[in-house]
Amino acid sequence: MQDPEGITCPVEFIITGFGPFQNARENPSTSLANEIVAYLQENSSSVFILETRIIETSADSARQEVADLYKNNDVGLSPIVVLHIGVNYRGKKFQLEKCAYNDATFRIPDENGYQPKGETVCDHYEWGTLLKSTLDLPIIVSTLNDWMESKSNPARAICSENPGRFVCNFTYFCSLDRCTSDNRGKFHCLFLHIPPFSEVKKEFQLSFLSQLLNEIQLQIVEKSMTNE
Numbered sequence: 001m002q003d004p005e006g007i008t009c010p011v012e013f014i015i016t017g018f019g020p021f022q023n024a025r026e027n028p029s030t031s032l033a034n035e036i037v038a039y040l041q042e043n044s045s046s047v048f049i050l051e052t053r054i055i056e057t058s059a060d061s062a063r064q065e066v067a068d069l070y071k072n073n074d075v076g077l078s079p080i081v082v083l084h085i086g087v088n089y090r091g092k093k094f095q096l097e098k099c100a101y102n103d104a105t106f107r108i109p110d111e112n113g114y115q116p117k118g119e120t121v122c123d124h125y126e127w128g129t130l131l132k133s134t135l136d137l138p139i140i141v142s143t144l145n146d147w148m149e150s151k152s153n154p155a156r157a158i159c160s161e162n163p164g165r166f167v168c169n170f171t172y173f174c175s176l177d178r179c180t181s182d183n184r185g186k187f188h189c190l191f192l193h194i195p196p197f198s199e200v201k202k203e204f205q206l207s208f209l210s211q212l213l214n215e216i217q218l219q220i221v222e223k224s225m226t227n228e
Contacts, residue, residue: 010224011217012050014069014082018167021057022108028197029085030054032209039206040213047213050080055171058110062171070178070187079220081135082175082189083213086168087196094144094200094208095160095193096137100172102129105165121173131176134188140215147211155200155208163191188220 017033020026033052040047050073055065073080088095102125109115120127137159144157163169172191179187192212194205 010078010221012048012073012076012078012080013213013216014050014073014080015052016065016069016082016084016171017052017054018057018086019054019111021111021167027057027087028194028202028205029087031197031202032085032194032205035206036209040210043210045210045214047210047217056111057167058112059104059106059114059116059167059170060112062167063174066171066174066178070175070182074182074186079185079224080187081213081216081220082179082187083216084168084171084175084189084191085209086171086191086193088193089196091193091195092155092199093195094155094157094212095163096141096157096212097133097160097163097168097172097191097193098137099130099132099161100163100169100176100191101165102127102131102173103165104170107166110167121170122177125177131173131180133176133190134179134185135190135216136219137190140212140219143215144208144211148208153204155195155204157208160193163193168193188216190216 015033015036017029018027037049055061102121104116104119104121106115141157141159148155163172175189179189
């Protein structure tokens with residue numbers, strides 16, 4: 001993908017959020033995914049968003065949408081980062097998920113009424129298999145916390161190894177599987193759990209998301225320059 005001046009973008013991003021589920025009829029991840037492009041444009045960010053999607057909170061939709069977005073964007077030379085955003089309604093921090101598990105054990109039914117117990121997400125792995133993000137998340141988290149401290153904002157980011165076992169983990173494992181099968185290293189992916197807007201206001205969450213995207217881009221560009 002090229003910018004308006006014909007210069008190849010160093011990194012391209014795909015952002016996904018989730019629709020409503022059970023009693024959470026207004027999912028804040030929907031707002032962030034829908035508004036981040038305009039926010040980046042208004043703030044003259046160098047981050048380029050290739051696509052945004054809202055995924056129904058169901059296993060079937062997650063599997064289909066993930067397969068579709070990787071298939072449709074497997075062109076061009078720029079690395080692509082797929083950032084999935086979901087909400088932890090009991091959370092107070094931004095959780096950057098380091099891994100996902102091949103374990104579909106839903107505590108509640110998804111939006112299609114599906115509630116698996118101890119099933120696999122992807123049959124070509126053993127149950128419980130762990131897949132990890134290729135991004136160096138501790139460095140990103142440290143930088144983000146320094147940034148939030150400089151803004152005198154009490155919110156904080158953490159590295160998490162527990163994305164739950166609901167549709168968030170299901171989506172992330174499907175996405176990491178696609179990254180693992182891409183031998184060229186074109187794709188990277190990350191799952192971000194956000195707190196509700198009652199804990200951290202939407203405007204600051206958009207600012208945080210912009211900063212996160214920028215840090216991911218810097219890390220990938222610096223790594224590619226080191227490997228040249």
